[in-house]
Amino acid sequence: MRPLLAVDGLTKHFPLRGGPLNRTKAVVQAVDDVSFEVGAGETLGIVGESGCGKSTTARLLMHLVPLDHGTIAFDGKAVGAGAGLSRRDLHRQMQMVFQDSYASLNPRLPVAMSIAFGPLVHGLAKSASLARARDLLQAVGLDPMLFANRYPHELSGGQRQRINVARALALEPRLVILDEAVSALDKSIEAQVLNLLIDIKEQFDLTYIFISHDLNVVRFISDRVLVMYLGKVVELGPVDRIYREPRHPYTKALLSAMPSMDPRRRTMDAPLSGDPPNPINPPSGCRFRTRCPFAEAVCADVPPTLTMGHDGRAVACHMLVSGSGHRRA
């Protein structure tokens, strides 16, 4: 089956300039050679700690920042200048919901206008756009009679995030990227918005890319999960298998760092020490080696490649490739 979205070798390095001549002093390797596919109708979760490149990946997919290398194909058509799908076409197919529900709405527009804005600039008549906005308000559980003419500051965080979801749906996209979309909400509201996301996914036949630092939420909503560390993919596969039996040492550490939720079985030791290193000049070879308990010489010399196993799971670790030079391989 052809994937809805195919990403190959996605790379973005941000130069840090400074000094009197504004020369490049360092490079932030935000996203480095990231490849994955998203099938129609599935939810791909992306997890990782701050600075691992998950949000930059989302922005690259949306073409909100230009990419350095790599290709993005949507439904078999390449995206980019001169290619099959223009940016404008892409945005009809792919929309995004951001973390900060207030900053991502125009404070001077009534929310119905914010929702109708997309269809309007894409050529739909004003009355039809507003009618669609009212339908979408209904779909996200807000009564259009009460909410259509309100301004963002008159709504609660959960209601505003519903508006953002409605706006993302206004162009009838097939894929929605949710970048920490429920992270700023209180738990009881987060649960309501997660339920909404499950409902509209079915109703509008959507595909999701769900980015979050909250491992519980990602497990809850995703079919497959992609684990990132300092701009690289370290593990990718079905969510159940990865959570039950993580293979990459980083995935293992990440999952065992989750608070236990069971008062009788508290976490006694932190699995990792120190903070994630800076993505400016990351470690050579495997980027996790500075915090990895199993690191050996080969890990500093050779970057591991993401290797697909027979169980539908890809892992980038020398320990899992026989003949890699690692003693545990």
Next chain:
Amino acid sequence: MSSIVPVVSVEGLRVRFTTPDATVSAVNGVDFALEPGRVLGILGESGSGKTVTLRALIGLLPRGHSHVEGRITVAGHEITKISEAELREVRGTKIAMIFQEPMTALDPVFTIGEQIAETIVRHEGVSRADAYRRALDLLEMVQIPSAVRRLNSYPHEMSGGMRQRAMIAVALSCRPAVLLADEPTTALDVTVQIQIIVLLRQLQRELGMAVVFVTHDVGVAVEVADRIAVMYAGRFVETGPTETVICSPAHPYTAGLLASTVLGAAQGQRLDTIPGTPPDMTSLPPGCSFAPRCRFAETGCHRALPPEFALASDHAVRCLRVAAGEIAVAEP
């Protein structure tokens, strides 16, 4: 349990903030006592009054804009009665606080060493050289790598996890009997969060401190607290031992909060949510504040505030259903 003298006792705490437009009732009757060496976790959503309660304990609410009622006693000092000068003596030596965002809590223009030494010199009158030696010990105690070098670092030169450790060192510099922690791990990544949790638990045991730990995260509360108080609309709606509150919650809000917290097992199924939104703290309903969102609410719930009912000697719940015997919680 009652023979030990509590190090913190709070009776009838109410905090209101008045603005020309409205009066916000942030805390509406909180009572608790905390014994030395125990950890109380206050669990609640944003706006439930958990941070305001914590700030009242250390006298950090703006006098003039806030109206505090009730009695707060910390290590024999009545926080609400004493002068600002006396309060300065109590802070640091008897009670200290750590915050969510170390970057804004630490002073950006002084090194970590200077900030720790300042506290020690101010409270104990020792020489600066002695204070610096103590500062070094403290940095080693909070497990900051290469502590000697870090003594001369500025906050911006440190990573988030290290800054949080440095802030803990500042707070513990004069051996307080009570540590207040306001979401100290919320801004951190999971792998760093668990390091700080393990460190705080270890220091708490070693130093025998009482800790009040405020969080919105059930998992974090479970990891640190001996007892949990669930806060809603400025009141403790359920208090009890961590295991009782988490494993057999009695208040509908606690149960709803736990049900809407996503846990591994139920993948992709709709969550059992609490309908509606938290109440407007400027005009709280006269009865149970949770009644408008509660599926079990009856007319009695809307009429008058339910008092605290003891389900067990150490488990109290503010709910009429508990009083009516509709919920009986088995001892775990």
